Amino acid sequence: MITVEHLTKRYGEFTAVDDLSFEIEEGHVYGFLGPNGAGKSTTMNMITGCLSATEGRVKIDGYDMFEEPDKAKRLLGYLPEQPPLYMNETPLEYLKFVGEAKGLKGRELTRQIGAVICQTRLEGMENRLIAKLSKGYKQRVGIAQALLGDPKINILDEPTVGLDPIQIVEIRDLIRQLGRERTVVLSSHILSEVQAICEKVLIIAKGKLAAFDAPENLEKLFLASRGISFVAEAEADEVEEILKGMEGISAWQMKRAEDGNVCVEVQIASGEISDLSRSLFFAFAGKQKALLELTAKKANLEDVFIELTENDMPEAGMAKGESKESEAADQ
């Protein structure tokens, strides 16, 4: 549906997006994840034709965005980071303009405006001035605009930013609903959001693609970072002795808590977490030392994200390579 090939954007010396290539298929919700300044908005602006690329190309359903922008743009509905609203108009006037610019006319225009107002729950607000609407409603007008013309692809740049929790839930439901009929690409730096609604995640860091896979697969990729943390009622050297005698542990960190107990974080080298938890439990029980807490730490998207975006990405290549394998396996 969307093919991005070697997309690069340079501003003088600064490279905002660096040789980005990926392919987005029809009918899923894709999450575009990255820290602030990673190049999310720049990439989205280039995909939607709002910004030219220094190098590379973008194809929307086979149409090149830079060569046949008219045909490519008809397939897209875009909500930029800041909703592009005319403040001194009402949502109805605004949607009418956008619909007409997208080539809708007469009865079809009226029908579609009615439909998107209904979908984004703007009923009752359509004749108020946009300037007087709350942030949540403004955001909905922005989304309604992107839905007009029934585009096959919706690109939403941080659609839930600045909304209250109830509005966030509503917008997420709407996005999920949209994802059933069309392709939705949304950007975010909120991990839980992406985890909650996206079927595939693209992580970008410093303008480069760091990972592209389903959230569950990404978590699996980072099993290396899993471990066990526990609190033991014992002296540090006793804990050390027990841990030295165990297999499957690569490293550990110890800290003495204020109440005299020892907090330990163990990194697992091999084996299942549950097996290791069991042997830890019995090892301490055998020495008559109580374990007050025992928690298995699983990698979540957050760890993946931090690892990919903060380190200088030696893992990124691996994540990319393996993600292709797991994608193949999925099919």
Place this chain on the structure above:
Amino acid sequence: MIAVLKHELSGYFHSLTAYIFGAFLMAFVGIGAMIYNIQQAVANFEYVLSFVSLAFVVLVPILTMRVIAEERKQKTDQLLYSLPITSVQVVAGKYLALLAVYFIPLCIVSIYPWMFARYGEVYLPASYGSIAAFFMMGAALISVGMFISSLTENLGFAAGIAISVILLNYYSVSLAEHVSSTAFGSVAVLWVLSCLLGVMIRFLTGDEGLAYGAAFVLIAATGAAYWIKPELFEGLLPELMKQLSLFERFYTFVSGVFDLTSIVYYCTVIGFFLFLTVQSLEKRRYH
């Protein structure tokens, strides 16, 4: 384009812009008609238009300051870029809407000569010819104002620059008498203009090589021409200032001559500045 045109028109008529512009234009024409046609009982409506033309210094910036600058300020330009319409369509739609807002009060004004003709001898062809030229001159000034608005997102800045540019153009003929008419003076000014052109190219295309190249070639060419045949540049600067004045050309119509070359000149100015406006919009995309 039709969508942009309709949208702009509804914007002008929903806000005060169209009414303020129309009211001011008609007030100026009204005052002029009262002074010349009624109190002094002159039968030439052309003089009124000539009297009103100075009002463009204020009227055009009122109309054009927000046309593109406001899109940038509200970030709605991003919407225009993402919609399946081209920059040419956006600029054409916006310009036609501005012309419509300007055309409506002018339609009312064009009743005046006909009214005066009922009470005395009025040479109508000269009156209506002048009204047509007045429309063309306004259209040219609006295209200049629109281009200036596309350069910034600051409305005040857009208005200020437009006022000074139009004022400079208005007085360029009187100023022409005071500038140096020597050959070297003209060459020096041409060099400065070449540098300015280079800066403009640099700003619009972001291509430094092209900007330096164009400026250098122009400077070298004028320098060489001056060295070979300095008399070419004798009195060139004042002549150039007279030729470029949009207002001076309008006075030809006021004196009763329907000068087609001036109409062509107005059309060229319109085309040139609309082209620059499109480039300025595209440049944003190429950043």
